[in-house]
Every structure is written in C-alpha cells, then in structure tokens.
Amino acid sequence: MAFEKFSEIREKYCITHVEVTEGKMMSSPAIHYKKKVFAFLSKNHTMVFKLGKDFPIETLDIALSEFSPFKTKKPLGGWYEARFEDHGQWETLTELALNRIQEDI
Numbered sequence: 001m002a003f004e005k006f007s008e009i010r011e012k013y014c015i016t017h018v019e020v021t022e023g024k025m026m027s028s029p030a031i032h033y034k035k036k037v038f039a040f041l042s043k044n045h046t047m048v049f050k051l052g053k054d055f056p057i058e059t060l061d062i063a064l065s066e067f068s069p070f071k072t073k074k075p076l077g078g079w080y081e082a083r084f085e086d087h088g089q090w091e092t093l094t095e096l097a098l099n100r101i102q103e104d105i
Contacts, residue, residue: 002045002084003029009039009091013098020098026069031094038101039094042067046081047090049097052104053078062089 010031013020023032025048030040038050048067051057057064057080064082066075082093 002047002087003041005084005087005090006041006047009094012091013094017098031098033098033101034105036101036105038097042069042081045084047084047087047093048079048081049093050079050101051093051097052100055080055096055100060089060093062086062093064093 006029010022010029013031014022017033019034021032021035023030023035023037025037025040028040028042030037032038040048042048049064055078062082063086064080067079067081068075082089
C-alpha cells in the first residue's frame with residue numbers, strides 16, 4: 001500500500017514538473033529535483049521529506065518525526081518522516097518539500 005501511494009505521487013510529480021525525476025535514496029525509491037532528493041519512501045513504509053532544519057513543523061496538522069536512519073548517529077537534519085497512517089497528507093508534504101528544494105537550488 002505505501003509503495004503504491006508513493007508511486008502515485010512520484011508519477012504525478014514527474015509528469016507535472018519538468019525537472020522532477022525518479023531516483024534512489026539509500027536504496028529506496030525517491031523523487032529528485034535537478035538530481036537532488038527531496039522525498040523518498042523509507043524501508044519502514046514511511047515517506048520522508050526534506051523540509052529544512054528551520055521548517056515550522058508544529059504549524060502542520062500532522063505528526064512528523066525527525067528521520068533517523070542510523071542507530072548510533074543523530075537524525076538527518078531537516079528531514080522528517082510521515083507514517084503511512086497519514087498518507088492522505090503525503091502529497092501536501094511532497095509539495096512543501098519540492099518548494100523548499102526549488103528555493104535552495
């Protein structure tokens with residue numbers, strides 16, 4: 001289910017945005033903008049978004065957690081994950097992540 005929802009979002013963004021492409025992030029399926037990852041599906045079926053360290057996640061109506069793929073290292077700064085239970089918000093978060101990376105590049 002998670003992969004299907006992710007794939008649906010990725011396909012839509014690849015069709016509607018010229019510089020958005022499919023890719024990988026840590027062996028997981030990802031969405032790239034100008035070859036830079038801004039969202040991907042993690043191995044535990046959450047979707048992960050690069051929103052930036054200063055993004056006010058408390059303003060969103062969804063519980064996000066910092067993405068921490070390593071047991072002994074701190075979380076990846078500016079990356080947040082949303083559970084599959086919140087997949088109804090994944091597309092909104094994808095749009096926020098795309099807007100952020102467009103500003104940064």
